[in-house]
Amino acid sequence: MQINIRPPAVQDIPYLYEICLKTGKAGEDASALFKDPYMLGQYYAAPYAFYPDSICFIAAEDGIPQGYIVCAPDTEDYGKWLEKSWLPLLRERYPQPYPAEKIASETESRMALVFHKQHPVPQPAWYALYPAHLHIDLLKTIQGKGWGRRLMESLWSALSERKVPGLHLGVNRTNTGALAFYKKMGFSSLAEDEGGFTLGKALS
Ligand SMILES: CC(C)(COP(=O)(O)OP(=O)(O)OC[C@H]1O[C@@H](n2cnc3c(N)ncnc32)[C@H](O)[C@@H]1OP(=O)(O)O)[C@@H](O)C(=O)NCCC(=O)NCCS
Numbered sequence: 001m002q003i004n005i006r007p008p009a010v011q012d013i014p015y016l017y018e019i020c021l022k023t024g025k026a027g028e029d030a031s032a033l034f035k036d037p038y039m040l041g042q043y044y045a046a047p048y049a050f051y052p053d054s055i056c057f058i059a060a061e062d063g064i065p066q067g068y069i070v071c072a073p074d075t076e077d078y079g080k081w082l083e084k085s086w087l088p089l090l091r092e093r094y095p096q097p098y099p100a101e102k103i104a105s106e107t108e109s110r111m112a113l114v115f116h117k118q119h120p121v122p123q124p125a126w127y128a129l130y131p132a133h134l135h136i137d138l139l140k141t142i143q144g145k146g147w148g149r150r151l152m153e154s155l156w157s158a159l160s161e162r163k164v165p166g167l168h169l170g171v172n173r174t175n176t177g178a179l180a181f182y183k184k185m186g187f188s189s190l191a192e193d194e195g196g197f198t199l200g201k202a203l204s
Helices: 011-022 039-044 046-050 074-093 106-116 125-129 147-161 176-184
Strands: 001-006 057-059 062-074 132-138 166-172 190-191 196-200
Touching: 001 147, 011 039, 011 046, 011 062, 011 132, 039 046, 039 106, 046 062, 046 074, 057 147, 062 074, 062 147, 074 132, 125 196, 132 190, 166 176
Parallel strands: 132 166
Antiparallel strands: 001 057, 057 062, 062 132, 166 196, 190 196
16 A cells, blocks of 8 residues: 555545545544535535645545645635636525525535635735645544645645745634644644634745
8 A cells, every 4th residue: 555645636526525524524524414425525625626726735545535635825816716616506506595405414504605605705914924725634544644744744845836925724623633733733823713713824
């Protein structure tokens, strides 16, 4: 079994959806929360594989994706692209009000609403220093073996080449494993609400 890090390919898309769902409940399997197994990946994973300016890396074992890091270097520009090119179809697919018989949980109901949020969202004062944002998710089979760190370092090096000054991310406050990981990776808190934290890291 050999694991390596590489850019994504179109053939990886089903795995992006799957990994996103299997890690979508604050790091744990979110399958039981969704009748639609694609809903989370429609927002948190797949669009980055199509956004022309993204930076994404896959950790693949014998060619099969086991984890990913996806990033938009300019979150505001990404928001404009989402609004124009990604969300219109999803707003038809997940109309509001979303039918009760299609909803497995409060989480699925909230997620159906996310597709209707206007992008780009207004950015806070720290945004100019941390304009990139990322999502990182690894299946349990490859967690705790240094692949998260390697994916993160691959991303930093690509962002530094593009002279991006810093990056941010959102994390649920119950995801203690991810919080410990981000602390080790040098992220610190930029903002906090009842759901969790926005963390940021400057790149030199
Ligand atoms: C969080 C995640 C990305 C970390 O990746 P990973 O490959 O498991 O982490 P690594 O093995 O690269 O660990 C890197 C460092 O973080 C620390 N770390 C990672 N997970 C940790 C945990 N659960 N508790 C404490 N420390 C942890 C490691 O000890 C290591 O420190 P070291 O370099 O000093 O030895 C991965 O576990 C994951 O995808 N989890 C599920 C999905 C998720 O929660 N994603 C984040 C959503 S915001």
